[in-house]
Amino acid sequence: MTATTPDLPTDVLDDLGQRAGRRRYLFWSLGLVAGLVVTVVLAVAMGAVQINPGTVLRIVSHHLLGVPEVATWPRSQDSIVWQVRLPRVLLGVAVGAALAVCGVALQAMVRNLLADPYLLGVTSGASTGAAAAILFGFGAALGENALSGSAFIGALAASIAVFVVARTGGRVTSLRLLISGVAVGYALYAATSFLIFAANSAEGSRSVLFWLLGSLSLARWSTALAIALVLVGATIALLTLWSTRLDALAIGDETAQTLGVSPTRFRIQLLVVVSLCVGAVVAASGGIGFVGLVIPHLARRMIGAIHRRVVPVAALVGAIFLVWADVAARVLLQPRELPIGIITAIVGAPFLVLLVRRFHATTE
Structure with a gap:
């Protein structure tokens, strides 16, 4: 005779699953x-x-x-x-966490697991503003904050452009956001290239290219604190106000509407928060890619897809990842320093290839 396991009630199975999920999250x-x-x-x-x-x-x-x-x-x-390394490392913590959190929000907003902060064109806008400041002195009235201030202005301008292009008939859909972000990003990338060409300055061009690939070398205590405050504000909004809405939006617009969530209004709110966060990050550290793409996937594999748990775990993983990427950028070619974007791309590009192959296999 073989022993049979009695079927457990559905509510008991659900409770056991929730307990296991909480233990794994903890x-x-x-x-x-x-x-x-x-x-x-x-x-x-x-x-x-x-x-x-x-x-x-x-x-x-x-x-x-x-x-x-x-x-x-x-x-x-x-x-x-105290004056050099600790501010730089803490800025790396804040930047990595912010990019990862924004990546989580964007992937839910556009329902595309290949989305990252570059999607909105915000990074391209910040790069254009920074190039204008470095090559032509744009934003000189801001004094020592001319570079970061110009990058932030460029990021906000890019966000507004994406929103205007994506809004049609009073609605903002995920597909329109995706296409608008790509279009605005390419246009601003062309504008940045034109500024580099028009300046005809070898030293200025090298500075712009280094900044475009990302660096934490401009870290100051004030910069790290500012990015940390932006990160805390964005994380609180996503965790305490919008985590359930993110879950609903990630499933689909119909589900979100059934649960009383307006997809268009919520996407606009997310666009504003993510744009402000990414704009501040890029203004402080330049364009750092792949963090917002790779880290959310790692976080979901660790603790599941519930955004209330994904957001803080992604923030922690992103912080650790970017700090070690910066260490590699500082140490590998001493005394020269690599742009941190090169390190993140070396790690992120193979991950993206594996992700695409996985999607291809599951859709066949």
């Missing part, structure tokens, strides 16, 4: 938080001048907590850790 969240702390300490310690991780912790605790009261390490190490 496991990954705690592990990623610990991993992020270790990543920050090790990233600050690594560079042209190697610093012991224990010394890094003592320097940080000395500045933040006043412990120990008397510094026993060289002043040069204190300057490297």
Whole structure:
């Protein structure tokens, strides 16, 4: 005789599934938080001048907590850790998390798993503004913030252009957003190329090209704090206000309408938040690709597709990923520094190929 397992009621199975999902989410969240702390300490310690991780912790605790009261390490190490590397690493944390969170929102908004912040043309707009500032002094009235300010203005202008083109008959659909973002992005890319050609400045062209590929070398405490505040605001909006709407929109417009969500109005709200977030990030770090594309997929494989859980996990994974990408950019060709976009592309491009092949296999 063979023993048979009694069928469990549906509500019991659902409850068991929810408990397993919560345990998996808690496991990954705690592990990623610990991993992020270790990543920050090790990233600050690594560079042209190697610093012991224990010394890094003592320097940080000395500045933040006043412990120990008397510094026993060289002043040069204190300057490297507190004034140079720690702001850069924290900016990498904020930028990586912000790009990943925006990628999650965009993929739900347009219902396309290949979407990322480049989709809206926001990065191209910021690049055009930055090129105008570097090559022609645009935004000089902003003083030392001319570069970031011009990039932010370009990003906002690109977002408005995408919205105007996508809005037809009072509606904004995912397909129109997709096509409008690609069209505006290509037009702005052409404008940036024209500015580089018209300037006829070799040094300026090199600066623009380096900035277009992304860099955290302009990191300051004020910049890291500003991006962190933008990230917190966007994450709170997505988690506390819109997580259920994101779930509904990702399934389809009909489902969203059935649940009382206006797809057009919600897409407009998402477009505004994502554009502001990506514009601020690109203004601080230049164009960094593939983070918003790759990281959301990794987060979903870890804890499922519920956006209430995907958003914070994606933020943590994005932060860890970009910090290590920046470490590689700083260390691989010392004393020269690689644009960070090269590192993210090396990792992201093979992932994109695998993703496309997977989609092709599932649709055959």
